[in-house]
Amino acid sequence: MKNRNQLNNCLAPIVISLLIFIFVGCAALEEAQQRKQERTRQQQQERYVTFERPTTEIQMAEDGLMLESEHYTFTFAEDLLTHPDYDEPEERQNVGRGALLFMESLYSYVHDIFGFEPEHQLIVNLRQTHHGSQHLATTSTRTQTVYRNGGWLKIVQGIEMDFPVTMFNQRDVRAHELTHAFTNIYLLPTWFTEGIAVLVQVEYARGKSFRRLDLHEDLKTDLDGRNAVQYWEGHLSRDQLTEWRYSYSYSIVAELKKRFGEGFYPTVFRLMEADQLHQRLPGEMTTSFLAYYLSQAAGEDLVPFFEELQFDVRRITKEQIMAAIMEANQDQLGR
Numbered sequence: 241m242k243n244r245n246q247l248n249n250c251l252a253p254i255v256i257s258l259l260i261f262i263f264v265g266c267a268a269l270e271e272a273q274q275r276k277q278e279r280t281r282q283q284q285q286e287r288y289v290t291f292e293r294p295t296t297e298i299q300m301a302e303d304g305l306m307l308e309s310e311h312y313t314f315t316f317a318e319d320l321l322t323h324p325d326y327d328e329p330e331e332r333q334n335v336g337r338g339a340l341l342f343m344e345s346l347y348s349y350v351h352d353i354f355g356f357e358p359e360h361q362l363i364v365n366l367r368q369t370h371h372g373s374q375h376l377a378t379t380s381t382r383t384q385t386v387y388r389n390g391g392w393l394k395i396v397q398g399i400e401m402d403f404p405v406t407m408f409n410q411r412d413v414r415a416h417e418l419t420h421a422f423t424n425i426y427l428l429p430t431w432f433t434e435g436i437a438v439l440v441q442v443e444y445a446r447g448k449s450f451r452r453l454d455l456h457e458d459l460k461t462d463l464d465g466r467n468a469v470q471y472w473e474g475h476l477s478r479d480q481l482t483e484w485r486y487s488y489s490y491s492i493v494a495e496l497k498k499r500f501g502e503g504f505y506p507t508v509f510r511l512m513e514a515d516q517l518h519q520r521l522p523g524e525m526t527t528s529f530l531a532y533y534l535s536q537a538a539g540e541d542l543v544p545f546f547e548e549l550q551f552d553v554r555r556i557t558k559e560q561i562m563a564a565i566m567e568a569n570q571d572q573l574g575r
């Protein structure tokens with residue numbers, strides 16, 4: 241954390257011994273916190289495996305086309321209605337009910353990991369194919385830009401998740417997509433948003449699709465010599481480079497979690513939430529902007545870490561972020 245106290249070399253001995261005492265106290269406290277975090281993590285994993293069902297109320301339409309629970313609206317797309325497993329209202333009600341009980345449990349699980357939740361109810365659409373594919377699930381967040389208190393602000397209008405049945409049946413894929421539903425509101429760089437989603441998918445939901453890579457030996461760069469995950473824009477195709485991008489992004493995110501502990505990402509999101517600057521940026525967050533918050537949460541400058549991995553990244557201050565936002569506002573007003 242930014243305000244973490246550091247020992248000052250010029251202090252008188254008596255003060256040093258006092259500080260050492262405090263330091264030891266802090267170390268013990270940190271250990272206790274780590275133990276607590278480890279316990280919480282174990283409990284979360286056990287809960288995930290035993291698939292504990294929360295008591296949740298589910299409202300359902302008589303035709304079974306739409307069901308609602310506390311955090312979700314669940315629908316069946318038209319292309320499923322001729323499928324023999326979903327063509328009767330009762331079948332849809334049973335499938336929808338089971339899906340919502342599981343998704344509510346997953347919701348509180350992801351909420352526990354990050355410490356925040358989306359403001360909106362999540363819309364989940366189950367379908368036979370999505371964009372013509374049975375192997376593509378997406379989570380999209382609709383935002384609207386409004387002028388408020390002298391500046392432009394991105395406001396989330398709704399979050400929608402689309403799953404072909406084959407993807408919905410994989411629990412780790414649901415965990416991946418639900419992580420997007422939670423984090424999309426921060427308009428993070430694609431590499432980071434996918435890295436976080438794969439982290440939850442692999443390390444918490446025990447998915448087997450991606451593996452940790454060596455950040456130096458397995459590094460790939462683009463033609464400009466920059467890390468090939470940095471300007472990744474999306475994941476609609478699944479070629480070899482895309483597979484590498486998922487795994488490499490996950491490896492960066494996992495490395496930072498290993499270095500700075502379980503509480504690191506909740507702190508990153510808490511700091512971003514407190515400033516609300518992501519909402520005022522003209523576009524997607526840049527890696528330099530993200531590195532600012534990661535460094536704040538880590539209590540150390542992480543720009544050298546990213547430079548070593550061939551990221552095109554700059555050390556920026558909050559004043560520079562504010563100035564860039566002001567400039568973008570003026571551009572938008574001048575249009």
Ligand SMILES: [Zn+2]
Pocket residue numbers: 416420434437475
């Ligand atoms: Zn994803």
